[in-house]
Amino acid sequence: MEDQISTLVLHLGSFDLEIPQSILVWFVLCIVFAVFFIVAGKKIEKADPTQAPKGIVYIAEECYNIVNMVCKGNLKETTMHYLPVFGTLILMMGAANLTGLLGLQNPTSNVSFNATLAICAFLMIQYHGIRKAGAKARFKELCEPMFFLFPLNVIGEIALPLSLTMRLFGNILAGTIITMLVYTLIKSLLPIGVIGLVVTPFLHAYFDIFSGLIQTYIFFTLASFFLGQQVATEE
Structure with missing residues (x-):
């Protein structure tokens, strides 16, 4: 490991694997949230529905309300189907963007990390769109309103992960x-x-808290909107 814990270097024979601090932070968050979800799930199973929630059950309920607020307007009747994946990523990205308050490197300050999330969202949108309507219908949609606009529509689709990543x-x-x-x-x-x-508390309040949470909201609002365009029923 280097003098500064910005990168973890694993020596695997003649190959050196460098893991940035941002990825290590995300890995730790994965463990923390896995434990949280397991404990919260067991507590919810034992909770009395006639009593007001408290403790970890109350926290889990509020997390559900926040995630539902972000996604429900876009995913509509399919919200519950996609809520587990969106809910997990929304909570984890929100927490990741707050790690700057601890002097740690935000995972989302790593462009490779952001690109991975954006590409996964893009592939999920395309897969479920084809799965629901079929490849023929999806191709027809890309040719609308005229066939010669197909290349431009394809570029527009590819622009989504790029936009999510760079924003x-x-x-x-x-x-x-x-x-x-x-x-x-x-x-x-x-x-x-x-x-x-x-001045520094105000900087952290804006960049780590306000901006971090707003960017999380924007990322998953856009992702759920484009997914909803493919899988949700139009009103």
Whole structure:
């Protein structure tokens, strides 16, 4: 491991595997949320439905309400079918974007991580669209309103994962860089630079909390909207 825990290096014979801190943070979050979901599930099974929820049951219920608020308007009657995957990723990305408050590297500041999530969302949209209507209907949809617009429609479809990736990456990375520059300036101007610590709570409040949660909301609102276009019944 390097002097700074920014990258974990695993030596596998003659091959060195470098794992960025952002991926390590995501791995830890996977373990934490897995434990949370298991414990919450057991508590919910034993909970008395006639009593007001409390503790971890109340937290789980509020998490469900938040996820439902993000997805239900887009997924409509299919919400419950896709809620497990969207719910898990929404909660984990929201938590991941808050890790900057602990001085850790946000997983979403890694463009490869964001691209992986965006491509998975894109493939899920295409797969379920074809599964519901069939490949012929999906191809026909890409040819609307005229056949010669097919290439442009394909480009529009491919633009979705690219847009999701770069929007999330740009906003989160910008906040990380600005915050890092402020701390570097404070350190270089010590002891006078200590005054700058008055500003840092507001930076974290905006970039780590407000911007992080807003970007999570936007990412999954768009993903659920385009999925809903393929699988939900039009009103």
